[in-house]
Amino acid sequence: MTASPALRRFNERLPYVLVPLLLLVMLPAMSFSTWLTLTVAGLAMGMMLFLMAAGLTLIFGLMQVFTFAHGAFITLGAYLAVSVVGALAGWSGAESWWLNLAVLGIALAVALLATGAAGYVFERVIIRRVYGSHLRQILITVGGLIIAEQLIVAIWGANPLPLPKPASFRGSLILGGAAIEKYRLVAAALGLVVYGALHLLLNRTRVGLLVRAGVENREMVEALGYRIRRLFIGVFVAGTALAGVGGVMWALYQELVTRSIGSEMTILIFIILVIGGLGSIGGCFTAALLVGLVTNYVGFLAPKLALGSTILLMMLVLLWRPRGLFPVGAE
Amino acid sequence: MKRGGAGTLDRLLSGDRPGGWLLNLLLLLLLASLALAPFLFPGTRSVGVAARICIFIVLAASYDVMLGYTGIASFAHTMFFGMGAYGVAIALARLAPGWGAVLLGAAAGVALAIVVAVLIGLLSLRVRAVFFSMVTLAVASFALILATQLRDLTGGEDGLTFSVPAALSPAFRLAAEPVLGVRLDGRIVTYYLIFVVSLALFLLMLRIVNSPFGRVLQAIRENEFRAEALGYRTVLYRTLAGALSAAIAALAGGLMALLLRYNGPDVTLSFTVMIDILLMVVIGGMGTLYGPALGAVVLVMAEYYLQPVMAALAGSLAGVPLLPALFDPDRWLLWLGLLFVLVVYFFPAGIVGELRARARPVTSAPRRG
């Protein structure tokens, strides 16, 4: 059974236009100002999810390490944000763009370095010995997750901690008749910057070339003389660092940090990985935006379905494309 | 050639003896303790703990059938546990609290569990292994969401409280006078119902994994390609294993509902339960069934009795930075998590696997040719 070439080309191109398509489809379903608010909210949420998921898609896709502990690094980033913003409360409370940006910047930097370092330790101590056995990876990283979460609670306490946004990021702008939260614009901007940087890194550098080739066929990259395993630790650390950054942004968005803030995201991140395909940053980006948008649109149109809607989306995508929208690598 | 009593024991255990004197002793002790729990450890709390151990032995063992014997890492197991529990709970809440309701509810829970397990099994046809694990996590999450959203049916976040059949209620008296110092009331009846059903299910699982079917499962776990090449429809076997595992988990859930006379999302559907099961199976020893049994004991006991120990330790460390927080009784899971990681690294065969290995006679290393 062969589909016509035109149909096949349409089928191949479809994943690329899904996000714009969704935006268009939703336009007549609600008033323009609502559409604008929800779209920005969805895109912002998608960008933050992208930060958290980007590292993991490479860790799964390139290293073939199936870690279920990624949520711990998100949680760590979130709690570090609480500590940093708390320590710089004066700057955070001031009505000054520069001071507020500085607070955010410092929180992001601290989270980046700390979760990157934690990722390094995690890779050396826990992941290192279970390369090659997917089952043991899953088991041991679940164990690592438990330990990490308990350690975090031991340090910061079991109670949820409030995390107010810096003063200039609170409130909304009025654009096109809709109230757009300022923070969402900041989050979206950061997400775009990170995506752009990753895109450049992957497509314009030798390291990026190795990563893209390695995701497809690790053996061949080694047969070309590259010690790709040395790259792994770098990818893992970058992944956990990004998760920490995502954790900071998400924590500020929620304004409340609990010990399970990272684990809650894990399910959504897995859904993004399944939808986007393992090893593809572009796929991860598209999938993250889809998940963010769907969550917000459905949250407005059918609130009861909101939480389950992304899971249903994942199932639908799996039925259509069992390896995700942008599968990379031989199977 | 085994004769007489040993032969009957072998048939009962389906030829799967624990192995090793220490292991045999531990399991014998466990069996005896559970069989006589109301008399050895009188008191509502202790009997409750013993009943919980029985239920978790069955639940963990059913998970071992999937994880240890078939090699499938699914995170949806608590969902099946919850289905059985909610089945019985809803039946007893809606219908007259009699044995008919219990059986109907249990049957409904089991049926639903089997249907969903088959669907999930068919999913594994299309997606690769790691996707499968992630999807089971999402499906379990979906079930949790449904349970909390469908308030009218499931009681939402608060759960369902209901009455149990007369024979199981605390007011019921089996005998007018206490026997061996213990009053034979509904709680004792409930306990022995749970004990007998759990034992029966455990022996059933032993039979299943030691049958030709079970051996095919293990072949699939070892090398799926080879099993396919040998002509076994691996998807069929894996789905069957999943359905069996799910059905038994659902029955365990039904027992849990009868024990607590309450069921809510936190009791049966939460991820803490899933983590607990995982810890039990791995620490106890995957692929042995006896392993999860011991693991269940370790974990339930830790949950109840480790905490006072830790509290005392934390008290003695007061004033030292950070350490008291690490030994806070609420941090018991930290230490179990550490144990879990150590077991996966250094003792991947778990308690039972290690004990069995030590019990085996030492063979000389092959001579280098």
Added chain:
Amino acid sequence: MTETPLLRLAGVHTHIGRYHILHGVDLAVRRGRLTMLLGRNGAGKTTTLRTIMGLWRPSAGEIVFDGAPIGGMETPDIARLGIAYVPESMGIFAQLTVRENLLLATGPAGFDKARLDEVLALFPALKQKWADSAGALSGGQKQMLAISRAIIENRRLLVVDEPTKGLAPAVIQHLIDAFLRLKSTETTILLVEQNFHMARSVGDDVAVMDDGRIVHTGSMAALAGDEALQQHLLGLSLASHQ
């Protein structure tokens, strides 16, 4: 006095899991010559190549490359000694462009212009598809890309696994020409092939494998001229296999 072979295998055994695939392989690949490794399916030819490249670890025996033992070394280190590998599956990165595929085979300095021109002259189709993703190439073009990648920089040894598999006769002829041109540059090549016509056209030495062992070594010319020997070793005759 015979010079030392560039690559020598002595008593190499390889186990994959529980399966004992190579049962003591003895092989010598002489410098500047093209050695054919023949044998029927399942004889162990691919396993031999993968063992040489370090993708499988030998469980016993010696592998010596230009006097240095390489058995047990990691694949990237083996490749860095100057051995290029073209696997049966070609190892093309479909998501990367033709240019990027070739770039991966170059050192930090990138392409050597003269060398690149030479290679593209050998396989002009690649020049056309330079910026296209490698996944869009035809089977024959992919094979050309795989071989180009192996020769874009000077290598001391080329290890090639069944390059003509599934290709049209015209493409096979093109490959034969390419290999003959390579040979004129004194490159040492170890080539696994099922296509006897290809083998006869380019091979200098030949080794035949069966059941994980080498059962015959000698010159290609001698084998090509001896139909009875061909029949015995390979179950075919020259005339019947074009």
